[in-house]
Amino acid sequence: MNAPLPLDIAEAAALLRAGRLVAFPTETVYGLGANAKNADAVLSIYETKGRPRFNPLIVHCADLAMAESLAEFSPLARQLAEAFWPGPLSLVLKLRPGHGLADVATAGLDTVALRVPDHPLALALLRETGLPLAAPSANPSGRLSPTSAEQVQRGFAGKVPVLDGGACKSGVESTIIAIDEENLIQLRAGALAREEIERVTGLKVQKAATGAAISAPGMMLSHYAPNAHMRLDAVPEAGDAWLAFGPSAPFAGISRNLSASGDLREAARNLFAMLHELDGTGAKSIAVAPIPETGLGEAINDRLRRAAAPRE
The missing domain is CATH 3.90.870.10 (DHBP synthase)
Incomplete structure (x- = not known):
């Protein structure tokens, strides 16, 4: 570089x-x-x-x-x-x-x-x-x-x-x-x-309706994607990297927690940085804990769904 x-x-x-x-x-x-x-x-x-x-x-x-x-x-x-x-x-x-x-x-x-x-x-x-x-x-x-x-x-x-x-x-x-x-x-x-x-x-x-004409940035179905495959609302398995949210059980593999206290503002602030970190480990897949759909959770889940969508 x-x-x-x-x-x-x-x-x-x-x-x-x-x-x-x-x-x-x-x-x-x-x-x-x-x-x-x-x-x-x-x-x-x-x-x-x-x-x-x-x-x-x-x-x-x-x-x-x-x-x-x-x-x-x-x-x-x-x-x-x-x-x-x-x-x-x-x-x-x-x-x-x-x-x-x-x-x-x-x-x-x-x-x-x-x-x-x-x-x-x-x-x-x-x-x-x-x-x-x-x-x-x-x-x-x-x-x-x-x-x-x-x-x-x-x-x-x-x-x-x-x-x-x-x-x-x-x-x-x-x-x-x-x-x-x-x-x-x-x-x-x-x-x-x-x-x-x-x-x-x-x-x-x-x-906006799903599939609406693209009239602004961030409307493409596949976006914000790491190299690793992503599984949402998931429980981590052997070989996964784990993106947790809120209190969670210990995980033997590589993990980050968006907010151990369940603070959605903290989770939004950490989202891309922690995905960068987990992706940088070379993990083939990232399992992501469920995130509430309320408040800033809507934006977090929007990014996660686009990151996990089939690549365009």
């Missing part, structure tokens, strides 16, 4: 303005960033990740004002942005005329997923560049998302410069919500629980 290129904010911003890629931290996972208005730069994201071109990207903004220059905000969209930005909420909205985003960033759709990340380095980078940054997770397409700079460096063999912001505090990607008039549709479960959105808006959040 090549030695990582240490970056500060000014150096990272200069690379992005020049059309280069830079991986940077957010509160959810590390993103692989490019100038969202530069088609060649955005194409290099797809090429570097090996990402299908029909899979759109989330565009990160420095603030609500930047986001409003790109998309049309209804009163409901603005309510959500003001309540949860900066934070792990991506809103899928109609593009504004004259938005200037590269068509490849939106996969040719007339909508775009926008968010304002809640990480000081990400916000500083966005302000320094003055640009919206297209940034999917900084990993080879379909593989485990990175929650540390070291995981980014390992995933891309040190070929992508990384702005190191330490470990991500949420550990799973943002929740993606599409707004259709007064209807809220969750396209991807994430680090913001549906119940929180419902509490703020007083509206029921619907879930």
